[in-house]
Amino acid sequence: MNIRFIFTFAWYYGVKIFSRGPSYVIASLTTPLSLLFIVYVLTQGKLVEFAVVGGMISLIGSIGLQSAGDATFMKLQLRVQEMYVASAVTPIDYMLALTMSFLTFSIPGIVVYTVLGTIFGLYNTVTALSMVFLIVMLTLSTSAIAFIISGLVKHVRNVWGIVGILSIIMTVIPPTFYPYTDLQNFSTSLIYILFISPVTPAAISAQIIFGLEPWNMAILTYSLLTLVAETVIYFAIAKYLIRWREN
């Protein structure tokens, strides 16, 4: 693995791009912050802690998915991926480099939600470390989904629509801004369907770890294992579908 390349790429394609044009990052913050406001108003502040924790999860998930646009653009429009194929860079190096860049885009959002979480007294050592773990896994898994999309899409224009739809389905509908037990009461089968999105097990884990929902070891274990398994599976599929060497 070419660590030096991964970090250099993330520095240029993440930090430099953010510092030269922060609108992308600000735009990605608008949906979770708007939902936080709506949840606050509608529940008169009762579910605001869910929205603060879920907002972080939703933000990371949506930035990861939105990266499909960048991956597709670099592959089909700029032909950057093609240039790296014919070099010492491996598909894993390239995917991790782009993933690291997207994680960089998330940093301002992470700061905003960490400040809000601290104001609401949600963070201690255990919850903070757990959130770091969830952020890393979510970034990896949603970026992998983004690479799967970019591998399947034939025209750059199509990717924006697909990402918009997936972003809502995979980051807003799952129990990010409301208790997962409400969804369980509404439809048990729906919760299992929503588990296809790594945001669902991440959000459920966060709600249990942060003490927003009653402690349930079985559901927590199931959620964490699902999140890890999905990350591995989505990455494996992405490695194949990225079409490093086309057939």
Place this chain on the structure above:
Amino acid sequence: MIEIKNIMKKYGNGPIAVNDVTETMSKRVTTLIGRNGAGKTTLLRMLSTQLMPTSGTAVINGHDIIKEPHKVRNSIVSIPQEASPIGILTPYEQVRMYLIGRRFSLSDASLAARQALETVGLESSMHSPSDTLSGGMKRKMFVAIALASNAEIVFLDEPTTGLDPLSRLEVWSAIKKLDGNILLTTHYMEEAENLSDEVFLQDAGKIIESGTVKKLLKRFSGKIRVESQSPLDGSTMLGGMHILYDIVENAEKHVKNGANVKKITLDDLFIMRGVDLEY
């Protein structure tokens, strides 16, 4: 050296893009010329390990492109057709980033990026965002990537397509500074004549002729191309024009009759083949 062995590519149920090509390319600058859709890019993408052949293989500097793609990739650099820079990043950042991908150390990458950008004439704009550069400057940035890579074989796919004549000359000048052997594709005959030590003419997936420009044009020795709106004795209709190859001595006569007289170029290999295909 590139040794191509019966390489073939077919996309699904579509036509055969590259049809059973077997050639050896060992000159410093080799050019694949052919019309759009001739299969030049497909052949180049297979050789640069970006595309799997349907059958056959090639050996690049002793390494098989199918069995040892990683070894091949360490010795090549490939600049795709119509590659574009990441607009918000500077040429220096992009060249450096690519070199680090090729496992250059951070300091070596910085030095090599700076030197290569200076060599291709981008010293004053290497720290400007790439989207502020002209088309020619963007292409030169990619030539700088190839130059800085110090690769043994450089693949350039239509490096000057869409550029104005002056920018094209600037890119040619930059290409001439590249180390290592170069395989480039183009449909500009002038480009092939200007840069190549050896030319391969590709048509409908097959290599139909090869050799030095001088050798390929030998058959036209002492001749001119006459183009006329009206039929000429022994002329052939091609592209709405009556075309005749005649001896240089008759040039004045044709001009007096209102025809256009052209010097022989590599274009004539195509025109001639077009004539052949008509009959």
